[in-house]
Amino acid sequence: MKYKLVILDWDGTVMDTVPKIVNTINRVADQYAIPRESEDDTKSIIGLSLETALETLFPADAHRSTELAQAYKHIYKEVDSTPTKLFDGVEKVLKQLVDQGVKIAVATGKSRQGLNRLMVETGLESYFITTRTADEAESKPSPDMLNQIITELSVAPKDAVMIGDTTIDMEMARQAGIDAIGVTLGVATSEQLEATSAMFIADEFEQLIEGLT
Template sequence: MQYKLVIFDWDGTLMDSVPKIVNVLKLAAKHCDATIPTDEDAKSIIGLSLPTAVAKLFPNDEDKWEALAQAYKTVYKEGDDTPTPLFTGANDLLDSLAASQVQLAVATGKSRTGLNRLMAETSTEEYFVTTKTADEAQSKPNPDMLNQILAITGMAAEDAIMIGDSLLDIEMAKQAGVAAVGLTHGAATRAALEKTQALTVLDNLTELHTFLLAEQHIDVKAS
């Protein structure tokens, strides 16, 4: 199958931001005197919209949900200096895909403000024909983001492939009828991803580059 549209998650897929998100969630919990989540619990909600993530991660602190969400936003921008570089190979992969004329998109649990800021910082805006965020669609794993992207690009579900690092990404793709690839360098483990219906599970973007281009899942003459 040769795909005409490649849809990326952001956190833990293109950007190495999972450690920062986990740390910020813990700091926000401490700030609000809420139960501090484990690393695994924190990773499990990455990809959800912030209100949904807070409600799921802090079920016994309902009276603090609004404060926790605000604390997360503040700490992420001002209270934590964990670096969030693009993963090794991200620019090479995006350059190669852009050269093949395949369409690229992003479906992320980040806010529009957050995604725009990080795309500007990493000079990646020009790669993508459209991006959808958690404040513009129903939260993952609902397929709303992918359905919107398909409608905007005019692509059929079978012409698209979703690249993600979380179980939410793979389930969202399944619900939208879109093929998916799981990456192990983000939120979910290989063991967990291999239990999903992902086409394949890969360890990094270099392997993804080979899978999409060298193995001809992308037509280099696509238009």
Template sequence: IQHLYKEAYLKKVNSISLFDGISTGINDLHRRGYKLAIATGMSRRGLNRALKQSGLESFFAVTKTVDECFSKPHPQMIEEILEFYMVESHEAILVGDSSYDLEMAMNAGVDSIGVTYGSHASEELIQYKPKVLVDNAYEIFEWVMRNE
């Protein structure tokens, strides 16, 4: 049984699938000069593996995980990212799919975009006053481009 579990786990770990539009959208933002970062509840090892497997690692100059920062909704991850890029909170926006993400943004004084196709329903996300709720990745990038 342990062997079967390990085999199934490794298959899942080794297969990263991105939502439609994510790769193109991140590439477009990067090309336009946006400073991209990740603040995640994943481990450093897990994030590094996911970035490598997805081919997105070169787009993010800074990433923060729970291995080096307080967990969400504490604002430390965002504060360290803002400091790294030398930008003010009003110049940044966080995209998140959980109430913890949006609460972290609120705690850091950063605007947010709530993603309804992830962890938490829109009814829960709306409590944290995101600028917009989106139903797919294309809507994230469309909103950002319209609000440059």
């Protein structure tokens, strides 16, 4: 393996949650009589911390972003029934990395509570040596999450890689001075990722091994 540390985004990278996120945001807009944005515009804010995402998507309602965020959390957990699942091959790849002595971490725009819940539901918690959420760091694309992780684990930037499905993830990695790998499983298209600093782009999760070796 090229790297000692692999850092993964969660939504749209490890788990197929993008349709549920988009649907939940649309339900929040409907609840507050805010015009829905296009699907592409809504997808474009995935990866940002929740309040930052809502402020970016609905600037005219930025003054009530905290209220919108609370509504989002309720709808996501209790109301919306859009199914979510791990992408094919996720656990197989994680096991292969751990077996080869690679450390694995998560850097996500999810809340701590949200990530912890999904870690338990998916049974993946034991694979990750550390995680950072939007509650503990500046919102992506600030490199804060990545800087915290590599500092905590005493890993040099050249020995770490960020894997994500958004141009926001790629920009965060660039600002942190670490390599980036894009996946086309979630938000960004191959063409969008090719326009970033991504050094490899995978269309399937299991293809990541090729980019990591």
